[in-house]
Amino acid sequence: xxxxxxxxxxxxxxxxxxxxxxxxxxxxxxxxxxxxxxxxxxxxxxxxxxxxxxxxxxxxxxxxxxxxxxxxxxxxxxxxxxxxxxxxxxxxxxxxxxxxxxxxxxxxxxxxxxxxxxxxxxxxxxxxxxxxxxxxxxxxxxxxxxxxxxxxxxxxxxxxxxxxxxxxxxxxxxxxxxxxxxxxxxxxxxxxxxxxxxxxxxxxxxxxxxxxxxxxxxxxxxxxxxxxxxxxxxxxxxxxxxx
Amino acid sequence: xxxxxxxxxxxxxxxxxxxxxxxxxxxxxxxxxxxxxxxxxxxxxxxxxxxxxxxxxxxxxxxxxxxxxxxxxxxxxxxxxxxxxxxxxxxxxxxxxxxxxxxxxxxxxxxxxxxxxxxxxxxxxxxxxxxxxxxxxxxxxxxxxxxxxxxxxxxxxxxxxxxxxxxxxxxxxxxxxxxxxxxxxxxxxxxxxxxxxxxxxxxxxxxxxxxxxxxxxxxxxxxxxxxxxxxxxxxxxxxxxxx
DNA sequence: AAGTGGTCTAGACCACCAG
DNA sequence: TGGTGGTCTAGACCACTTT
Numbered sequence: 001x002x003x004x005x006x007x008x009x010x011x012x013x014x015x016x017x018x019x020x021x022x023x024x025x026x027x028x029x030x031x032x033x034x035x036x037x038x039x040x041x042x043x044x045x046x047x048x049x050x051x052x053x054x055x056x057x058x059x060x061x062x063x064x065x066x067x068x069x070x071x072x073x074x075x076x077x078x079x080x081x082x083x084x085x086x087x088x089x090x091x092x093x094x095x096x097x098x099x100x101x102x103x104x105x106x107x108x109x110x111x112x113x114x115x116x117x118x119x120x121x122x123x124x125x126x127x128x129x130x131x132x133x134x135x136x137x138x139x140x141x142x143x144x145x146x147x148x149x150x151x152x153x154x155x156x157x158x159x160x161x162x163x164x165x166x167x168x169x170x171x172x173x174x175x176x177x178x179x180x181x182x183x184x185x186x187x188x189x190x191x192x193x194x195x196x197x198x199x200x201x202x203x204x205x206x207x208x209x210x211x212x213x214x215x216x217x218x219x220x221x222x223x224x225x226x227x228x229x230x231x232x233x234x235x236x237x238x239x240x241x242x243x
Numbered sequence: 244x245x246x247x248x249x250x251x252x253x254x255x256x257x258x259x260x261x262x263x264x265x266x267x268x269x270x271x272x273x274x275x276x277x278x279x280x281x282x283x284x285x286x287x288x289x290x291x292x293x294x295x296x297x298x299x300x301x302x303x304x305x306x307x308x309x310x311x312x313x314x315x316x317x318x319x320x321x322x323x324x325x326x327x328x329x330x331x332x333x334x335x336x337x338x339x340x341x342x343x344x345x346x347x348x349x350x351x352x353x354x355x356x357x358x359x360x361x362x363x364x365x366x367x368x369x370x371x372x373x374x375x376x377x378x379x380x381x382x383x384x385x386x387x388x389x390x391x392x393x394x395x396x397x398x399x400x401x402x403x404x405x406x407x408x409x410x411x412x413x414x415x416x417x418x419x420x421x422x423x424x425x426x427x428x429x430x431x432x433x434x435x436x437x438x439x440x441x442x443x444x445x446x447x448x449x450x451x452x453x454x455x456x457x458x459x460x461x462x463x464x465x466x467x468x469x470x471x472x473x474x475x476x477x478x479x480x481x482x483x484x485x486x
Numbered sequence: 487a488a489g490t491g492g493t494c495t496a497g498a499c500c501a502c503c504a505g
Numbered sequence: 506t507g508g509t510g511g512t513c514t515a516g517a518c519c520a521c522t523t524t
Contacts, residue, residue: 007494043496044496045513046493048510065501065502066509067509180445182467200426230420230421275489287515288513307520310490310491489522490522492519494518495518501509503509504509505508
């Protein structure tokens with residue numbers, strides 16, 4: 001079961017755990033490269049890679065001649081948020097319901113394996129759910145889950161808990177990727193969402209990472225007439241840009 | 244003037260130049276680590292770092308046992324950030340051009356006034372631009388600008404500078420609002436974007452605030468076949484997600 | 487068998503910062 | 506002066522793919 005992790009990845013995990021658990025608060029000093037060399041019995045290059053990557057990923061700040069420190073949490077919150085659609089709908093005072101269309105364990109085809117950034121994927125779960133607002137379908141959720149990250153996924157009762165809610169609770173989300181496209185619905189989508197062939201849809205493709213692995217890949221399809229994606233947020237001091 | 248660059252950075256620059264200039268097209272094979280070792284007279288660790296970082300940054304794909312290849316740059320625009328579409332396109336190594344369809348000072352109708360959160364709007368500028376990638380229309384920009392915030396807006400040469408670039412430079416952006424919808428194109432949009440009536444489009448509606456006022460309201464229309472909206476970001480270390 | 491990338495080591499020199 | 510990070514080297518072993 002225990003994957004043979006590279007040494008630098010183990011060091012990164014160790015540091016991330018200490019940050020996430022709160023043991024190392026923002027601003028706290030992190031072990032130096034030489035200290036990591038001693039405690040993990042690794043070479044300095046390996047310790048350097050772990051710390052450097054965590055800096056690039058935004059968790060650490062490094063100051064030459066001084067040390068490495070836990071970075072302050074960024075003021076800017078996620079723009080495209082991970083929200084539970086059931087909460088969203090109920091927050092509007094409407095009735096949420098769902099219909100589970102499919103739920104199974106599947107084997108990954110090459111395209112899926114690439115999305116999961118894995119050459120050989122052991123196990124993958126698939127679920128297809130229609131989410132409804134006041135009985136009207138508003139979102140089709142087509143989701144694949146990495147079994148290595150959430151082994152108990154299929155055991156959940158997705159009438160009571162949405163997959164998003166379960167995954168949020170079960171695994172830490174390190175990174176999120178969203179791609180939004182417009183598309184006309186396939187025949188199956190027309191049938192499941194109860195829409196016509198000429199009703200354009202938003203396709204929100206989302207990948208989330210947990211502990212360095214792709215945890216889940218989901219395609220959320222919204223009929224344009226029933227849903228729009230919205231965000232509003234303050235920008236940081238520099239304005240925006242980020243190359 | 245010539246900064247002393249680290250070796251791995253010089254190797255990265257060399258590869259990026261070849262990609263940006265088009266000398267190495269997407270899918271083309273990039274020199275292997277050993278070849279870089281020979282041609283740059285560096286150690287393999289240094290070559291490895293250059294290639295690995297370019298992979299993490301999304302420019303290269305590496306396949307163990309096979310080689311390193313130039314990645315296909317997808318046509319997509321940032322959801323989260325305010326980015327200049329001309330930069331985006333040029334970063335992909337493609338040619339940016341634009342066509343100004345309309346440019347004028349207008350009086351606000353009630354609906355526009357409401358969008359600007361203003362009871363009485365003195366002056367409003369309007370501009371309609373088609374943005375092109377390699378000569379193909381990829382975005383229709385329909386923008387209104389609050390003259391009180393950017394009085395010199397209409398004086399700009401929008402062939403040289405996009406409205407986004409000018410507004411970013413001229414006014415601080417305090418707050419951003421995005422709404423994304425899918426829609427079939429209107430007749431005018433079909434004509435300006437050169438698409439058929441059944442090609443769905445993404446409509447990104449954006450408002451930005453500057454010093455407490457709505458500075459600009461824009462509707463950006465993307466043909467689905469040519470562009471997607473994209474965002475990727477890390478969640479903060481403590482895994483606290485919004486909502 | 488030869489070549490590829492993935493990782494790791496045990497050194498090294500440097501600029502920088504602190505006491 | 507000793508510790509820090511930033512970089513670099515010249516090897517090495519491995520799993521993998523192609524020939």
